[in-house]
Amino acid sequence: MTNRITHLFSQQSGRLLNVYFTAGFPQLNDTRTILKSLEAAGADLVEIGMPYSDPVADGETIQLSNDKALHNGMTVKTLFEQLEGMREEVSVPVLLMGYINPVIQFGVEAFCRRCREVGVDGLILPDLPADVYEEEFKPLFDQYGLVNIFLITPQTADDRIRHIDSISEGFIYMVSSASTTGAKAGITADQEAYFNRVNAMNLKNPRLIGFGISDNASFERASQYAAGAIIGSAFIKAIADTPDLPGTIDGFVRKVKG
Amino acid sequence: MQITEQVRSPYQVDERGYYGPYGGAFIPEMLYPNVQELKENYLTIMADPSFQAEFQLLLTDYVGRPTPLYFAQRLSETYGTQVYLKREDLCHTGAHKVNNTIGQILLARRLGKKKIVAETGAGQHGVATATVCALMGMECIVYMGEIDIERQAPNVARMKMLGAEVRPATSGSKTLKDATNEAMRHWINNPVDTHYIIGSVVGPHPYPDMVARFQSVISEEIRNQLQEKTGSPLPNYVIACVGGGSNAAGAFYHYLHETSVKLVAAEAAGLGVYSGHTAATTFLGKPGVLHGSRSILMQTEDGQVVEPFSISAGLDYPGIGPMHANLATSGRGIFKAITDEEALTAGFELAKLEGIIPALESSHALASLKTLGAGPDEVVVVNLSGRGDKDLATYMKHL
Numbered sequence: 001m002t003n004r005i006t007h008l009f010s011q012q013s014g015r016l017l018n019v020y021f022t023a024g025f026p027q028l029n030d031t032r033t034i035l036k037s038l039e040a041a042g043a044d045l046v047e048i049g050m051p052y053s054d055p056v057a058d059g060e061t062i063q064l065s066n067d068k069a070l071h072n073g074m075t076v077k078t079l080f081e082q083l084e085g086m087r088e089e090v091s092v093p094v095l096l097m098g099y100i101n102p103v104i105q106f107g108v109e110a111f112c113r114r115c116r117e118v119g120v121d122g123l124i125l126p127d128l129p130a131d132v133y134e135e136e137f138k139p140l141f142d143q144y145g146l147v148n149i150f151l152i153t154p155q156t157a158d159d160r161i162r163h164i165d166s167i168s169e170g171f172i173y174m175v176s177s178a179s180t181t182g183a184k185a186g187i188t189a190d191q192e193a194y195f196n197r198v199n200a201m202n203l204k205n206p207r208l209i210g211f212g213i214s215d216n217a218s219f220e221r222a223s224q225y226a227a228g229a230i231i232g233s234a235f236i237k238a239i240a241d242t243p244d245l246p247g248t249i250d251g252f253v254r255k256v257k258g
Numbered sequence: 259m260q261i262t263e264q265v266r267s268p269y270q271v272d273e274r275g276y277y278g279p280y281g282g283a284f285i286p287e288m289l290y291p292n293v294q295e296l297k298e299n300y301l302t303i304m305a306d307p308s309f310q311a312e313f314q315l316l317l318t319d320y321v322g323r324p325t326p327l328y329f330a331q332r333l334s335e336t337y338g339t340q341v342y343l344k345r346e347d348l349c350h351t352g353a354h355k356v357n358n359t360i361g362q363i364l365l366a367r368r369l370g371k372k373k374i375v376a377e378t379g380a381g382q383h384g385v386a387t388a389t390v391c392a393l394m395g396m397e398c399i400v401y402m403g404e405i406d407i408e409r410q411a412p413n414v415a416r417m418k419m420l421g422a423e424v425r426p427a428t429s430g431s432k433t434l435k436d437a438t439n440e441a442m443r444h445w446i447n448n449p450v451d452t453h454y455i456i457g458s459v460v461g462p463h464p465y466p467d468m469v470a471r472f473q474s475v476i477s478e479e480i481r482n483q484l485q486e487k488t489g490s491p492l493p494n495y496v497i498a499c500v501g502g503g504s505n506a507a508g509a510f511y512h513y514l515h516e517t518s519v520k521l522v523a524a525e526a527a528g529l530g531v532y533s534g535h536t537a538a539t540t541f542l543g544k545p546g547v548l549h550g551s552r553s554i555l556m557q558t559e560d561g562q563v564v565e566p567f568s569i570s571a572g573l574d575y576p577g578i579g580p581m582h583a584n585l586a587t588s589g590r591g592i593f594k595a596i597t598d599e600e601a602l603t604a605g606f607e608l609a610k611l612e613g614i615i616p617a618l619e620s621s622h623a624l625a626s627l628k629t630l631g632a633g634p635d636e637v638v639v640v641n642l643s644g645r646g647d648k649d650l651a652t653y654m655k656h657l
Contacts, residue, residue, distance in 0.1 A: 057446065104546055105560065105561030151286065152287060155449055
């Protein structure tokens with residue numbers, strides 16, 4: 001079976017919206033509702049965060065959603081149970097995002113097998129280094145048809161970007177600025193220079209821009225420099241206290257996509 | 259100076275940054291350039307004779323090294339063996355932590371960094387960092403758990419007087435683990451002008467090796483001092499407490515390959531190893547990744563990091579440095595779990611027998627003497643990592 005992420009990028013090359021949410025937030029069993037609502041509202045990819053006690057790459061908003069989700073009782077095992085049968089309801093590409101320790105405890109192969117079984121297409125594991133991925137993880141990811149998404153930042157050297165491009169499939173996650181998630185808003189001239197520098201490299205993989213994307217203006221702006229963008233913290237804030245998840249999600253996604 | 263000299267041993271770091279199965283650099287891409295810069299430069303900078311001269315001069319004239327190796331007569335009589343105390347408590351700022359902060363700030367300066375960020379638990383590393391920042395005229399931000407800020411008020415005041423900005427870590431458990439997370443996040447947000455001075459032998463490679471090398475001055479001196487006092491550089495035992503493990507790494511460093519020397523690591527068992535209120539990582543932990551390296555850590559079945567507990571804020575950490583994880587797994591190290599109660603008793607005992615008030619961390623090392631089983635002619639070195647002034651309030655509660 002073709003991977004849904006690589007298939008999507010072979011069909012569409014612009015204005016793709018990837019929305020992140022933390023599994024188990026705001027309530028433990030909201031996962032499927034959020035997933036279905038995102039697809040219905042027009043999200044092109046969905047990134048589901050596996051909550052972790054020590055999310056060092058994340059800013060305050062996502063940290064708090066992680067804490068709340070863990071407090072609600074979310075675990076990796078529970079998440080897979082919630083995702084069981086999701087492919088009968090949604091066809092949107094699904095990524096799991098999280099930190100490496102819970103994956104190691106679950107067992108890397110068991111984790112990959114469960115991803116395949118429930119229909120997950122890719123992974124974003126920010127503290128999994130490229131060398132360890134290549135040595136220990138890639139064979140399993142390949143075996144179970146999962147793509148691993150790597151991050152690049154304004155400080156990533158060109159030769160490293162090329163190396164990451166060579167081992168990437170699907171897309172590259174272009175972090176817009178030196179920051180944790182949700183820290184800085186908008187796109188500056190320095191960032192444009194960085195996007196242009198990366199674009200001039202003629203990489204084989206498309207890019208999605210993440211960090212600091214929060215609304216239609218920043219989404220449109222990012223889409224000028226990449227295949228699309230990723231929204232996380234702004235979405236978490238939007239759904240934190242809503243009494244109507246599907247309605248709020250529909251409004252949020254439509255507004256961002258314009 | 260021996261900081262670049264390393265006797266090859268399976269217990270030292272390898273070229274890939276691992277101690278056996280532990281170590282490595284499990285960091286988000288945002289930190290990769292900084293960590294890579296350190297990795298490519300730390301050995302070269304440390305080998306530079308002008309760096310070594312600067313480092314040595316400060317250790318001698320500013321820190322007060324070498325610290326004495328003191329034969330503790332009455333303690334020796336009590337335990338029926340030959341006990342020597344390595345007096346790191348006599349270092350400027352009151353603990354071994356300053357050996358590392360001096361080394362790292364000199365290194366940061368050579369890398370062209372202008373600002374320093376650090377984490378602290380009990381405040382000893384924070385004070386040692388604030389001290390060297392004052393000395394070098396560099397801006398200093400120290401993250402400290404909100405709960406630790408309340409329970410370690412004197413050290414917070416010291417850091418402020420030294421010109422550092424103390425920022426509360428309000429996430430998670432609001433203690434050392436969370437202060438470390440916040441310091442890492444700060445570094446992610448300020449990658450160009452800032453150096454992160456990690457206070458223990460934890461974090462991504464090359465931190466554990468770099469910090470161990472700066473602390474290795476402890477065992478270098480022990481070897482010389484024992485040679486003078488006993489005619490041999492080799493004791494039968496070296497005992498040190500282990501939270502992250504920087505004082506232990508320094509005390510063990512030049513003995514790692516000397517397999518006749520037994521290396522004893524005292525972990526904090528809190529209210530008891532199986533009480534649910536403990537920091538005895540090697541007894542309860544499983545392999546995993548925390549703060550950038552693969553090591554042993556206390557965690558749930560789901561891989562969430564568990565909150566540690568210890569009377570000693572400096573040992574209140576759910577992980578352990580990768581060097582020590584390897585010593586535990588390989589059997590090279592002897593790990594002991596010391597409860598709060600045992601540590602307090604050992605602290606009071608040292609005060610009464612030798613007139614020395616030890617830090618609560620060091621009291622865990624002293625408590626290991628009881629079950630050591632050392633013979634009358636055997637030589638035992640206890641690394642007295644810090645002084646107990648900061649812990650007086652806790653000691654007084656148990657008087």
